[in-house]
Amino acid sequence: MALAEELQRQIREDGMMKRLRILLSCAGAIGAMCVQVQAQDSGPIRIGVLTDVSGQFSHEAGEGAIAAVKMAVEDFGGKVLDRPLEVVVADHQNKPEVAVATAREWYGSQGVTMINNLINSGIALAVTQVAKDEDKIAIVNGSGSSRLTNDGCTANSIHYSYDTYALANGTANELIREGKKNWYFLTADYAFGHALEADATQIVKANGGTVSGAVRYPIETADHSAFMLQAQASPADVVAMAGSGTTFVNAVKSAAEFGLASSGKTVAGLLVWDTDVHSLGLETAQGMILTNAFYWDRDDETRAFAKKFEARVGRPPHMGDAGDYSSTMHYLQAVKAAGTTDTKKVMASMKETPINDFFAKGGKIREDGRMVHDMYVYQVKTPAESKSEWDLLKLVTTIPGDKAFRPLSESQCPLVKK
Numbered sequence: 001m002a003l004a005e006e007l008q009r010q011i012r013e014d015g016m017m018k019r020l021r022i023l024l025s026c027a028g029a030i031g032a033m034c035v036q037v038q039a040q041d042s043g044p045i046r047i048g049v050l051t052d053v054s055g056q057f058s059h060e061a062g063e064g065a066i067a068a069v070k071m072a073v074e075d076f077g078g079k080v081l082d083r084p085l086e087v088v089v090a091d092h093q094n095k096p097e098v099a100v101a102t103a104r105e106w107y108g109s110q111g112v113t114m115i116n117n118l119i120n121s122g123i124a125l126a127v128t129q130v131a132k133d134e135d136k137i138a139i140v141n142g143s144g145s146s147r148l149t150n151d152g153c154t155a156n157s158i159h160y161s162y163d164t165y166a167l168a169n170g171t172a173n174e175l176i177r178e179g180k181k182n183w184y185f186l187t188a189d190y191a192f193g194h195a196l197e198a199d200a201t202q203i204v205k206a207n208g209g210t211v212s213g214a215v216r217y218p219i220e221t222a223d224h225s226a227f228m229l230q231a232q233a234s235p236a237d238v239v240a241m242a243g244s245g246t247t248f249v250n251a252v253k254s255a256a257e258f259g260l261a262s263s264g265k266t267v268a269g270l271l272v273w274d275t276d277v278h279s280l281g282l283e284t285a286q287g288m289i290l291t292n293a294f295y296w297d298r299d300d301e302t303r304a305f306a307k308k309f310e311a312r313v314g315r316p317p318h319m320g321d322a323g324d325y326s327s328t329m330h331y332l333q334a335v336k337a338a339g340t341t342d343t344k345k346v347m348a349s350m351k352e353t354p355i356n357d358f359f360a361k362g363g364k365i366r367e368d369g370r371m372v373h374d375m376y377v378y379q380v381k382t383p384a385e386s387k388s389e390w391d392l393l394k395l396v397t398t399i400p401g402d403k404a405f406r407p408l409s410e411s412q413c414p415l416v417k418k
Helices: 002-042 062-076 096-109 121-134 164-177 191-206 225-233 245-257 274-280 300-313 319-338 343-352
Strands: 045-051 083-091 112-117 137-140 157-159 182-188 210-217 238-242 266-269 289-292 361-365 375-380 393-399
Touching (some): 045 062, 045 096, 045 319, 062 300, 096 112, 096 121, 112 319, 121 137, 164 191, 164 375, 164 393, 182 191, 182 225, 191 238, 225 245, 238 245, 289 393, 319 343, 343 361
Parallel strands (some): 045 112, 182 210
Antiparallel strands (some): 289 375, 375 393
């Protein structure tokens, strides 16, 4: 009997010790979790610049995008919420799989809370979906596909600087106003080119114009002769170049060699960066109508920013650079106002707060993620009109933001309440 009682006593004591060990183990785990959370809350806040550093879009992004984001971080003071700010950079090589893997690593384990630039529309569409999956933020300044705020919209992404609808809207309306109603498209065969052609076609037809044809070419091609012969043989008043970067520059040079302008056709660029005009030279690009979100010589504020930027990069900023800077500042101001990097709270603050800086006056981020601001139609100056190396454009007209971008009534974004 005594032996049985002793065994029961030991079992009770062993059980108590086991429970105590479990409790201590849990407490240790909770403590470790608390230390980890505390470390996360006091560690650096990282912003990623995912861009084309070495490929055909590097002149439109690359070094300029990286410099713009770093300038914004420095001008903000280098920290927010008493945490240091860091900028991390990667070259997506124009490969969606590289961009997606980089974004997942940055968001998942590197402490990156926002990724900016994202030039190349196929990559932007892929990475904004990663941001949605990881519940982080993506801001697009380098890419233009209007799908980003249409059927490809997310609650985690913002399309800030420009898009294909606004570009086509400005340029097509101006040329149709001049009586040039018959269009032919020379389209780069990738997501951005397709979106440009689709949006421009819609706008041309809505304004009483017609499309006599289109041809798509691989973005890697350097020989556009076969495509130019087709464009030259068309009855079109306007040959519209739906592409960007090196592929656009090469296409315009080919158009000049084939004498499209001298044969009575207007060559229109549907996305023309300042760097493209500079690369082409005014002798080739003069007279071209284009639509832009920003020009460095627009007013005193843009010139002041341009002076700082050029001292760092060696050229004035274009709309992508200006958008990278402005959107990074807007993001950091939202983090400060929200008191957290929590995605939903920061996005809410960004959408509630108007943008008023050198880039935009009264800019507003809609529910579809589109930042709405004025757009500008410019004409490329003649060599005689230009007074300096980067004196490239003259203003034709300003398009108010509510007229520049796709109306919400036409949106396919599921976030838009109708």
